[in-house]
Amino acid sequence: MPVSVKNSQLIYDALKACDIRLVSALPETWLVHLIRMADDDPEMILVRLAKEEEGVGISAGAHLAGAKSAMLMQNHGFLQSVNGIVSLARLYRIPLLMLISYRGELGEPDPWQTEGGGVTEPVLRALDIPYERLEEPARVAHQIKKAQTLAEASLKPVALLLCRDLMWEA
Amino acid sequence: MLRIDALRAVYPSLERCIVVTIMGAVSAELQSLGHRPGFFYLLHSMGLASSMGLGISLLRPELQVVVLDGDGSILMNLGALTTMGRYRPCNLVHVVFDNESLLSVGGFPTATATGSDIAGMAASAGVPRTATVRTVDEFTAAFDGALRANELTTLVAKVEAKGPPSFLTDLPMLENRFQFQRHLRNLRAGR
Numbered sequence: 001m002p003v004s005v006k007n008s009q010l011i012y013d014a015l016k017a018c019d020i021r022l023v024s025a026l027p028e029t030w031l032v033h034l035i036r037m038a039d040d041d042p043e044m045i046l047v048r049l050a051k052e053e054e055g056v057g058i059s060a061g062a063h064l065a066g067a068k069s070a071m072l073m074q075n076h077g078f079l080q081s082v083n084g085i086v087s088l089a090r091l092y093r094i095p096l097l098m099l100i101s102y103r104g105e106l107g108e109p110d111p112w113q114t115e116g117g118g119v120t121e122p123v124l125r126a127l128d129i130p131y132e133r134l135e136e137p138a139r140v141a142h143q144i145k146k147a148q149t150l151a152e153a154s155l156k157p158v159a160l161l162l163c164r165d166l167m168w169e170a
Numbered sequence: 171m172l173r174i175d176a177l178r179a180v181y182p183s184l185e186r187c188i189v190v191t192i193m194g195a196v197s198a199e200l201q202s203l204g205h206r207p208g209f210f211y212l213l214h215s216m217g218l219a220s221s222m223g224l225g226i227s228l229l230r231p232e233l234q235v236v237v238l239d240g241d242g243s244i245l246m247n248l249g250a251l252t253t254m255g256r257y258r259p260c261n262l263v264h265v266v267f268d269n270e271s272l273l274s275v276g277g278f279p280t281a282t283a284t285g286s287d288i289a290g291m292a293a294s295a296g297v298p299r300t301a302t303v304r305t306v307d308e309f310t311a312a313f314d315g316a317l318r319a320n321e322l323t324t325l326v327a328k329v330e331a332k333g334p335p336s337f338l339t340d341l342p343m344l345e346n347r348f349q350f351q352r353h354l355r356n357l358r359a360g361r
Contacts, residue, residue, distance in 0.1 A: 022229060045228055048256065050249025057218030057250075061190075061225025064210070064351045066358060069225075087214035088222075092347045 002169040007137050008033035011099070011162070014144035015070055020097070021045060022062045024055035025072035030101040030167040034072055052077030056084030060094045068148070070097040075104065075120040076113075078159070085127065085157055095151035095158070097144075102133070102161040107168075124159055131159035135166050171306050173267050173329040174199045177238075179310045183317060184209075184236060187263075188354070190223045191238040192216065194274035195333030196267060200238065202334065205341060207353035213343055217247030220254065220264060226354075227259035233357065234261050234317065241268040241282045248291065254322060255296025263316045264297070264324045269331040277331055292324035299323040 012034055015023070022045040023038045025031060038046040049055050055071040062069040073081070078100045089096050103110070104117015124131050130150060132143050143160060151158040173195065177184075181203050189209045191197045197211035212219045223237035244250070244266055254264065270283035282288060289300040299321050303309045309327045316323035 022225070047224075047228065047253065050252050051247075053218070054221045054247065054250055054253055057215070057221025057247075058225035058228075060218070061222040061227075062229050064222075064347070065226045065229040065354055066351075067229045084215055084218055088212070088218055091214055091343065092212075093344060 003030055003033055004167055004169050005033050007140070007166050008037065010137055010140045011134070011144065012037040014141040017141065018097075018145060018148040019068050020070045020148075021067040022047065022058070022069040023072055024049055024058050024069065026052050026055075026074070026077055028074040028077070028101055028103075030103070030162060031072050031074070051080060053081040053084040056081055056088050056096065059096050060088055060092065063094050068097075068152070070099060072099050074101045074116075075161075076116045078120065079116060079123060082123065082127070085129075089157050090127075093155035095155050097148050097151050098157060098159045100159055100161050101167060102163050105164055107164050120161070127157075129157050129159050131161060133161045133163050135163045137166065140166070171304060171309065171327065171329050172332060173269070173327070174202070175306050176267070176309045176327055176329065177203060179306050180313045183314065187234045187236045188226060188230075189236045189238060190219050190226070192219045192240050192243045194240070194337050196238050196240060198334045198337045198339055201339045201341060207349050210350040211341075211343075211346055216243045217250065220244060220247060220250040223262055223264065224250070224254055224257065224259065227262040228257060230354065230358075231259070231261055233354075234263070235259075236263045236265065239264060239266045241266060241270060241280050241288060242272045244288060245280055245282075245286070251292050251295035251297060251324070254324075255292070258296070258298060258322045260320045260322060262322050263313070264292070264322070265313065266324065266326045267329050268326050269329050271331045273331050273333050274337060289324060289326040297322055297324045300325070302326040302328065304328045
């Protein structure tokens with residue numbers, strides 16, 4: 001499976017550098033290495049979810065309990081979580097660091113991913129969620145640190161889109 | 171059993187816990203008995219109170235966490251039972267006040283009115299201790315037992331579909347949120 005181990009490790013190391021102590025996740029192809037890294041790390045609490053919106057509640061609990069957390073999900077999982085993002089995270093000023101695998105963009109071979117790809121950024125903009133695309137390995141750590149800093153300072157959700165050229169080795 | 175009577179019966183224990191409630195009658199009735207800095211009222215996001223309680227309990231194992239949930243709320247997030255059952259934090263007691271209806275929006279019956287069994291679903295999801303109780307005495311005994319058990323418990327309390335005339339209180343949501351966070355921080359610092 002040509003999901004990039006090297007770039008997954010870059011992302012994981014950047015999360016660790018941000019003092020992330022809990023990661024919630026729902027498996028998806030591009031996230032397999034990241035989830036395994038969290039599972040193998042005795043310092044990390046990995047919460048495997050049944051559905052992504054649960055992760056909003058878990059991250060809210062983590063924040064109020066005094067710990068930094070991150071959410072790993074596919075863009076369809078982000079779309080699934082919208083009510084929690086609005087009526088918990090935004091309503092209660094909860095920072096969320098959302099790492100969203102961006103399926104359905106140019107290069108997507110799976111027909112079932114294509115609709116979600118088309119609406120992900122419009123929905124992020126409609127929700128007024130700041131976001132950046134993670135594409136270049138050299139910038140990943142810096143972008144993750146910036147996103148985490150803004151989430152904590154603004155007490156709001158911030159999204160990072162894990163793009164094909166970063167996650168998938170052609 | 172009335173929910174307010176059940177809450178009153180265990181209030182002395184709740185005061186010593188970290189409590190996350192759902193919106194509506196549960197929030198208003200607990201506040202009517204007396205707000206405490208360790209009480210957080212999730213006034214929207216139906217279904218996520220249980221997930222919040224799970225997040226707090228996993229990160230703060232030294233705290234006793236209680237979620238005061240409802241049938242309408244947990245039915246919106248049944249997957250949360252499987253996530254709780256997977257991680258089984260021993261410092262989490264999950265109470266579900268089951269009035270078999272969506273009381274705050276007009277009393278429409280939920281699926282528990284036609285036989286869906288939340289305690290049964292929790293047990294099947296892997297929650298190690300579950301019970302369904304119908305009287306205040308049973309509830310008090312089961313709640314105290316759950317606190318002593320040191321094991322994840324889902325306790326379903328069958329209550330009447332009655333609540334206070336208003337769900338509004340004079341505690342703003344964000345004041346509650348920041349006070350609760352500060353309280354958890356002070357507990358860690360030993361203040």
